[in-house]
Amino acid sequence: EVQLVESGGDLVQPGGSLRLSCEVSGFTFSSHWMHWVRQAPGKGLVLVSRIKGDGSWTDYADSVKGRFTISRDNAKNTLYLQMNSLTAEDTAMYYCARDHYGYNSVDCWGQGTLVTVSS
Amino acid sequence: DVVMTQSPLSLPVTLGQPASMSCRSSQSLVHSDGNTYLNWFQQRPGQSPRRLIYKVSNRDSGVPDRFSGSGSGTDFTLKISRVEAEDVGVYYCMQGTHWPWTFGQGTKVDI
Secondary structure, eight states, rough: OOEEEEEEEEEOOOOOOEEEEEEEESOOOGGGGGEEEOOTTTOOOEEEEEEETTTEEEETTTTTTTTTTEEETTTTTTTEEOOOOOOOOEEEEEEEEEEEEETEEEEEEEEEEEEEOOH | OOOEEOSEEEEOOOSOEEEEEEEEESSOOOOTTTTTEEEEEOTTTTTEEEEEEEEETTTOOOOOOTEEEEEEEEEEEEEESSOOOOEEEEEEEEEEEEEEEEEEEEEEOOO
C-alpha cells in the first residue's frame, strides 16, 4: 500500500524557518518525481515545488523561489521542504504528493502537515 | 502561468440527480507531445485531495463510473451521473501541460 506521511508542521514566527518531511512507503521512491502542494485555510491548491527522482532537478513556484528548498534522501525514502523567511502568506496545510510518471499529474497524496506563521 | 477557471463555484445537488461542472484554461492544454494533461481531484471535508480523472477522461482505479470527464483544448467538464451523499466536497481541475501546473479555484458540491 502506498503511504505518504508528512511531519514537521508547527507554529512559527514571521521570518522564521521550518523543515517539513514526508516519509513514503509502498513504492520505489527513487523512481518518482515528488511534489509539495499547499492549501491556505479555506483556499485552493497551489503547487509549491517538485524534485526529480534522483534529486538532480528542482522547480519552484515564484512565490517561494529563493526561500524554500526541496530535497530528498532516497536511502531514507524521505522528501523534505526547507522553508526560510516565512511570512503569514505561507500559512497553509502542506501536502506531499507522488508524481504519476508520464502523465504530468500527481496520483497519491499524504494527509498534510499544518504550518502556521504568526507572532 | 495558465489560469484555470472553474464554474460554478458552488453547486447545490440533489441525491440521485446528475451534476456537471466546468473548467476553462487561459491557454490550450494540448501538449507538444499531443496529449492533454487535464486532471480532476475531489477533496472531501477534512480530507486530502484524491485524483478522480487524468488526461481529460481516464478514471483512476476505484473511482465509481458515475464520474466522467470530457473536453478538449481549453474547455473541460466533470459530470456525475447520479449524485450520492459521499460526493459532497470540493472538486478541483488541474492542468499538467504547462509548468507551473495550476489548479482551478474549486467547485463546492453540497446537497
